[in-house]
Amino acid sequence: MKSAGSGARRFRFLAAIGVVPFLGYVAFFLIIPAGSVMIQAFRDNNGRLSLSNLATVLSSQQPWLHSYVVSLELSAVSALIAAVLGLVGTVALVSSSNLLARRLVTTACGVLANTGGVPLAFAFIATIGNAGVATHVLAEIGFNPYDHGFSLFSFTGLVIVYLYFLLPLVVLLTLPPVEALRREWREAAATLGASPRSYWQKVGLPVLTPPLIATLMVLFMDAFAAYATAQALTTGSVPLVPIEIGALLAGNVVSNQANLGDALGFGMIVIVVAAGVLYVLVQRRTARWLR
Amino acid sequence: MTITVPPRAESLARERTRGGVVLELVNCRRTYGKVHALDAFSITVAPGELVALLGPSGCGKTTALRAVAGLEQLDEGRVFVGGEDITHVSPHRRNVGMVFQAYSLFPNMNALANVAFGLEVRRVPAAERHKRAGELLELVGLAPLAERYPHELSGGQQQRVALARALCVEPRLLLLDEPLSALDAKVRSQLRDEIRRIQLEVGITTLFVTHDQEEALSIADRVGVMRAGRLEQLGPPAEVYSTPTSNFVAEFVGSVSRLPGEMKAPDTVAVLGARLAVPASAGAGLRAGQKVDVLVRPESIRMRPTPDGPAVVARASFLGAVVRVVAALPDGVEVTSTLPASEGFTFPAGARADIDLLGDILFVVARPPAT
Amino acid sequence: MVAVRRKRTFRWVVFGLLGFYVLAPMAASIQFSLEAGYQGHLSFIAYSQAIAEPGLAASLITSVKVAAGAMVITLVLLVPTVILVNLRLPRWRAVLDAVSLLPLGVPAVVIVLGVLGVYRNLPDIITGTPVILALVYVILAMPYSYRAIDSGVRSLDLHTLVDASRSMGAGWGKLFSRVLLPNMRSGILAAAFLTVALSLGEYAIASIMGFMTFPVWLVSVEGNNPYVAVALSIAALLVTWILLVALALVGSGKRRTTTGFGIGLVDALDEAETSASAPGAEPAT
Numbered sequence: 001m002k003s004a005g006s007g008a009r010r011f012r013f014l015a016a017i018g019v020v021p022f023l024g025y026v027a028f029f030l031i032i033p034a035g036s037v038m039i040q041a042f043r044d045n046n047g048r049l050s051l052s053n054l055a056t057v058l059s060s061q062q063p064w065l066h067s068y069v070v071s072l073e074l075s076a077v078s079a080l081i082a083a084v085l086g087l088v089g090t091v092a093l094v095s096s097s098n099l100l101a102r103r104l105v106t107t108a109c110g111v112l113a114n115t116g117g118v119p120l121a122f123a124f125i126a127t128i129g130n131a132g133v134a135t136h137v138l139a140e141i142g143f144n145p146y147d148h149g150f151s152l153f154s155f156t157g158l159v160i161v162y163l164y165f166l167l168p169l170v171v172l173l174t175l176p177p178v179e180a181l182r183r184e185w186r187e188a189a190a191t192l193g194a195s196p197r198s199y200w201q202k203v204g205l206p207v208l209t210p211p212l213i214a215t216l217m218v219l220f221m222d223a224f225a226a227y228a229t230a231q232a233l234t235t236g237s238v239p240l241v242p243i244e245i246g247a248l249l250a251g252n253v254v255s256n257q258a259n260l261g262d263a264l265g266f267g268m269i270v271i272v273v274a275a276g277v278l279y280v281l282v283q284r285r286t287a288r289w290l291r
Numbered sequence: 292m293t294i295t296v297p298p299r300a301e302s303l304a305r306e307r308t309r310g311g312v313v314l315e316l317v318n319c320r321r322t323y324g325k326v327h328a329l330d331a332f333s334i335t336v337a338p339g340e341l342v343a344l345l346g347p348s349g350c351g352k353t354t355a356l357r358a359v360a361g362l363e364q365l366d367e368g369r370v371f372v373g374g375e376d377i378t379h380v381s382p383h384r385r386n387v388g389m390v391f392q393a394y395s396l397f398p399n400m401n402a403l404a405n406v407a408f409g410l411e412v413r414r415v416p417a418a419e420r421h422k423r424a425g426e427l428l429e430l431v432g433l434a435p436l437a438e439r440y441p442h443e444l445s446g447g448q449q450q451r452v453a454l455a456r457a458l459c460v461e462p463r464l465l466l467l468d469e470p471l472s473a474l475d476a477k478v479r480s481q482l483r484d485e486i487r488r489i490q491l492e493v494g495i496t497t498l499f500v501t502h503d504q505e506e507a508l509s510i511a512d513r514v515g516v517m518r519a520g521r522l523e524q525l526g527p528p529a530e531v532y533s534t535p536t537s538n539f540v541a542e543f544v545g546s547v548s549r550l551p552g553e554m555k556a557p558d559t560v561a562v563l564g565a566r567l568a569v570p571a572s573a574g575a576g577l578r579a580g581q582k583v584d585v586l587v588r589p590e591s592i593r594m595r596p597t598p599d600g601p602a603v604v605a606r607a608s609f610l611g612a613v614v615r616v617v618a619a620l621p622d623g624v625e626v627t628s629t630l631p632a633s634e635g636f637t638f639p640a641g642a643r644a645d646i647d648l649l650g651d652i653l654f655v656v657a658r659p660p661a662t
Numbered sequence: 663m664v665a666v667r668r669k670r671t672f673r674w675v676v677f678g679l680l681g682f683y684v685l686a687p688m689a690a691s692i693q694f695s696l697e698a699g700y701q702g703h704l705s706f707i708a709y710s711q712a713i714a715e716p717g718l719a720a721s722l723i724t725s726v727k728v729a730a731g732a733m734v735i736t737l738v739l740l741v742p743t744v745i746l747v748n749l750r751l752p753r754w755r756a757v758l759d760a761v762s763l764l765p766l767g768v769p770a771v772v773i774v775l776g777v778l779g780v781y782r783n784l785p786d787i788i789t790g791t792p793v794i795l796a797l798v799y800v801i802l803a804m805p806y807s808y809r810a811i812d813s814g815v816r817s818l819d820l821h822t823l824v825d826a827s828r829s830m831g832a833g834w835g836k837l838f839s840r841v842l843l844p845n846m847r848s849g850i851l852a853a854a855f856l857t858v859a860l861s862l863g864e865y866a867i868a869s870i871m872g873f874m875t876f877p878v879w880l881v882s883v884e885g886n887n888p889y890v891a892v893a894l895s896i897a898a899l900l901v902t903w904i905l906l907v908a909l910a911l912v913g914s915g916k917r918r919t920t921t922g923f924g925i926g927l928v929d930a931l932d933e934a935e936t937s938a939s940a941p942g943a944e945p946a947t
Binding site: 004015016018021022023025026029030031033035036037040088089092107108110111112113116118119120122126127128133134155163164167224225228229232242245246249250261262265267268273 | 669673676677680683684686687688689690691693694695697735739740742743746747750754758761762764765766767768773775776777778779780781797798799801804818856859863864865866868869870877879881882884888892895898899902903904906907910915
């Protein structure tokens with residue numbers, strides 16, 4: 001298809017118009033709202049540029065900093081526990097040579113990784129809520145966890161529930177890197193005198209570390225941004241940033257600072273994007289090595 | 292015919308490995324379900340010798356090699372290195388160096404660190420092990436690439452690093468599992484000679500597994516041809532090539548031309564109009580009057596274009612150094628002959644040719660009775 | 663031999679524990695929902711109450727409408743764009759890939775914060791009705807739906823198909839409907855499934871904006887009648903699971919053994935990696 005230089009360029013230009021709907025849509029419903037949040041975070045009640053919102057959020061007199069801390073803690077703890085347990089699951093999965101079983105488990109993981117929100121919260125309430133089935137069973141044995149300070153509607157409870165969709169995600173994300181650990185490495189290390197432990201220490205774990213960090217970032221972002229599960233379970237009893245934003249929007253919490261919610265949202269964006277950037281950086285190295 | 296091996300070059304004082312140790316496998320058996328990967332397999336490799344295990348895939352050669360390394364368990368049999376029974380020693384205590392087919396370099400370390408890995412495991416201090424690793428990279432000709440990571444190296448370079456890494460810990464044995472199979476042809480032949488040169492220089496007892504007969508013949512002191520878990524023949528390359536002890540070996544280690552013949556006596560066969568002696572190794576249990584196939588190497592068949600010769604040329608291919616001619620005998624059997632191109636004969640299709648047998652008969656097989 | 667046995671025990675123990683953790687809540691929920699009977703008798707009364715619960719039908723209809731809307735908008739918006747980019751604008755591919763991943767960087771709560779802030783003054787027909795939900799859900803699902811459609815298109819030899827059809831005289835319409843779309847079926851279905859699954863289960867934005875979709879309604883029921891809430895949750899989970907398993911079967915053979923957002927997310931993350939390590943370059947097919 002021969003075309004003169006300028007003709008082709010014009011053709012390209014016309015074709016480029018074709019992506020306008022897509023880009024426009026994203027701009028309209030994502031960029032502009034997100035941009036507005038980030039800009040409004042720096043506007044005070046009179047609409048002038050100011051850092052007062054940020055100051056309020058970061059102030060130790062106010063509850064907002066605490067909710068960031070709790071959110072970060074919740075995300076970090078869930079991510080770490082999920083990563084460790086999930087990795088054990090992945091290693092167990094990889095050790096099986098039954099392809100059908102593997103396919104089944106990964107499909108199940110794909111389904112479970114999307115299970116969350118309200119139905120999941122209620123399922124756990126039915127299990128280990130204070131009137132839950134498992135709670136009753138344990139009470140009959142004589143050990144009612146609620147008598148010993150445990151509650152589903154707490155930080156610990158949230159971690160337990162978050163694990164439900166984070167664990168399968170770990171298996172899915174770590175399966176390719178763990179499978180990429182070549183048998184030849186282990187065998188070569190053995191012939192060179194390395195015990196299995198030495199191999200893991202010097203080769204296995206170092207090679208797995210970048211993908212593991214990447215996975216941790218994904219888990220962290222997922223847990224940090226989660227709203228539905230937390231809301232359905234704790235309805236605000238555990239201070240989390242997404243919940244606080246929701247409360248501000250619903251007018252449940254009235255603040256004399258108009259754009260406080262935006263400041264909180266800005267903080268969320270910064271944290272999530274930082275995790276995302278770290279993810280991308282770490283993945284670049286993995287891609288190079290495992291080529 | 293004997294092969295002369297060049298005298299060992301002066302090496303960088305590898306006192307301990309010069310001279311090497313004896314490797315012995317005795318009556319090894321390994322079965323997977325119904326398949327015998329190794330079946331009553333025994334072999335002895337002399338100190339400093341390079342033995343090539345040659346055979347088609349599934350013949351057990353890799354299993355044998357991995358059993359020596361400790362990466363495969365044997366159901367029966369023993370492995371002795373330098374007189375010591377290592378059959379039940381775990382692989383990381385055997386001190387054997389192994390080079391795998393591909394992908395064995397650790398991706399999180401550069402070439403130098405890879406080579407130094409064995410010493411690192413033995414807690415040799417960094418300065419010393421880097422020096423040693425540097426020497427070995429020199430030996431394989433890759434000193435300038437020491438800082439490169441495996442993904443920045445070509446296939447051939449990776450295998451050289453793998454070789455340096457295996458030798459760095461001064462193992463008692465060197466095991467090579469089809470190290471050249473994943474490389475392209477040109478790199479393969481270069482690297483093959485390099486490996487042999489280094490092996491001779493270091494003087495290490497070596498077991499080399501391959502399915503490529505040219506590779507085996509060109510670098511080995513002795514070639515062991517394997518089939519279905521058993522050793523069919525073991526001997527110097529020329530011996531295995533010219534005096535095979537079975538039909539399988541004859542056909543595997545080089546190309547074969549089949550000529551129809553008839554036994555006139557247990558040790559004489561009539562073929563191509565001549566009566567030739569059948570060497571003892573080439574056939575046993577044959578009686579006079581038996582119809583047989585006589586196996587010879589194509590280069591042992593001489594063809595000359597002659598106006599009234601008995602054979603008719605079917606096709607001729609020019610292969611650079613040789614010309615391959617396929618001609619039909621009066622009874623229809625097709626015979627392949629290889630001639631040096633320098634002899635300058637042309638064989639147009641349909642021309643008549645004379646066929647002669649030079650050289651020895653490889654092997655004689657009784658022709659199965661016509662059904 | 664010992665090593666093999668140890669490995670197998672390890673495998674069974676791990677999967678036994680994980681399996682228990684996965685299935686226990688489901689089993690407990692079913693048991694719980696049956697306990698709605700009086701004096702400890704098990705009965706299905708919670709289920710019959712659930713069906714009779716006021717607002718169920720309305721909320722379900724709302725959710726389904728929103729999901730359908732989001733699905734249609736997604737397909738109408740993305741399919742032509744992806745085809746166009748792969749066909750005529752290869753250099754834009756990396757850009758669009760990156761753009762499709764942007765929603766991952768903005769939590770849903772923040773999106774609704776921004777949307778309410780900016781579009782408060784828009785006509786009521788958009789912001790006052792669930793239409794806005796459908797519009798926003800398209801964005802939420804985009805990292806996954808874009809990837810699904812893009813994979814579907816990349817698996818075709820697009821240029822050859824288009825050139826061959828055009829040379830035989832097919833117009834663009836026919837080309838689209840008879841050649842391109844049928845071959846992209848699994849990618850389109852995957853995108854549709856993903857969008858619908860996400861829309862049906864989304865709670866944050868719907869509740870904050872005050873629309874009575876199914877999840878929002880479910881939460882409101884829980885206070886009055888937890889048994890009904892749990893019974894309906896089980897039903898909802900089952901439906902979602904069936905959807906996602908269907909997605910896995912639809913996409914099987916063309917991809918790795920991952921599914922649902924699993925596929926969506928894993929592939930999306932892979933794209934982030936490849937587009938980061940080779941900016942502007944064409945990712946290998």
